[in-house]
Amino acid sequence: MYSNKLYTPLRYPGGKARFAPFIAEVMQSNGLATGHYLEPYAGGAGVALELLFHGHASHVHINDLDPAINAFWVAVTKYPEALLKMLHDTPVTMEQWHHWRAIMRGELPADAIERGFATLFMNRTNRSGILKGGVIGGKAQAGDYKLDARLKKEVLASRIERIASHAGNITVYCEDAKHLLLRSSEFLPAKSLIYLDPPYYVKGRGLYRNFYGHDDHVAIAKVLQSNAFKQSWIVSYDNVQEICHMYQKSNGFTYGLNYTAHKRYIGNEVMFFSRKLRIPGAEKADTQLAA
Ligand SMILES: C[S@@+](CC[C@H](N)C(=O)[O-])C[C@H]1O[C@@H](n2cnc3c(N)ncnc32)[C@H](O)[C@@H]1O
Structure with missing residues (x-):
């Protein structure tokens, strides 16, 4: 049973940890197993952690432009002991x-560990893990x-410890995804x-602290293709339609997904991939990846 709850300490609206076995299969079928893995919009990084812990990737690159999300990944990989102490001591x-x-x-001065812990605390105590959302149970509790x-x-604590034990194989970034993609050949084998x-x-819009407009989505599609x-x-x-249009030069397929944020519903999702990638099961349109 794969779930976002297994490895990442962060709850994430739309978390994609359930994709990890599929991504691992893609790596395997394309001679990329034990290679590097980059998530330019990492959020809770559930896929990256599973690939690393299960040995599918030898090194994972975790990027998110949200400074609060980045602060968490910095704290958990660089200062796990201090983070664990804060978790233990904070009522x-x-x-x-x-x-x-x-x-x-940013209304109070804080060091890198405190900023990382603030993200963890807010993520675990707010509804659906939404950082700018309301507290579970309401202010009146x-x-x-x-x-x-x-x-x-x-x-x-056990998830933090496990990540810390692999910290040497995790690189953390806080960059705009397009910028990072354009320089990815500098650090990716x-x-x-x-x-x-x-997003x-x-x-x-509304789910994350950074959001994209139409042109940002177009810019990423152009870089990738x-x-x-x-x-x-x-x-x-x-x-x-707009996304399918942007990726019309690439192969893709649609699938259904159970998705939790605010409420549970069946969404209609789509996946595209670079030309040279062989995608297991991609020949079947409307493949059901997750239920
Ligand atoms: C759909 S969520 C990713 C969720 C992630 N796949 C998971 O399983 O937890 C998108 C993420 O992109 C981040 N983001 C938004 N704009 C960005 C940008 N321009 N560059 C990098 N990250 C960005 C948001 O902060 C958010 O964490």
Whole structure:
């Protein structure tokens, strides 16, 4: 059973950890197994962690432009002991929620570890893990679930420890995805795969602290499909006409996905991939990747 809950300490709206076995298969069938893996929009990085922990990738590159998300990945890979101590020592109360929210918003001075912890605390105590969302149970804590419902210290501590034990094989970035893609040949060996999970074309706004407009999506499609871009890549999106148009030069397929943010519903998703990639099962249109 694969789930976003297995390895990443972050809850993420639209988390894609369930894709990890599929991405591992793509790496395997294209001679990329044990190569490098880059996620330019990493969020909770559930896919990257699973590929690394299961030995499918030897090194993972985790990028996210959101400074709060980046602060978490920096803290967990560079200062795990201090992060673990903070997790152990911090009571999960509304008073603390206000404190860590102020740190996340930059309203209080804080060091790199505190900023990383603020992300973890807010991610685990807010509804659906949305950093700018409301606290579980509401400010009056009158709901059935209280703010500690999703913050289980022992579970989080063991995930942090596991990531820390692989930190030598994790590189963390806080760059604009397009910028990072354009310089990716500087740090990615030929045996690499890039999986892009950009903010959704339609629903991206409101879920994440950075969002894309139409032109940003177009710019990424152009970089990936240009002849100059040599890396192998896979991109997943909401299945809308505009996106299919942007990726018309590439092969792709659609699939259904159970997706949780605010509420559960069946979405219609699409995946495109670079020409030279052989995609297992891609010949079947409307492949059901996840249920
Ligand atoms: C759909 S989410 C990725 C979720 C991730 N696949 C997971 O499983 O957790 C998109 C992410 O892209 C980030 N992002 C938005 N604009 C970006 C940009 N221009 N460059 C890099 N990251 C960006 C957001 O902060 C968000 O974390």
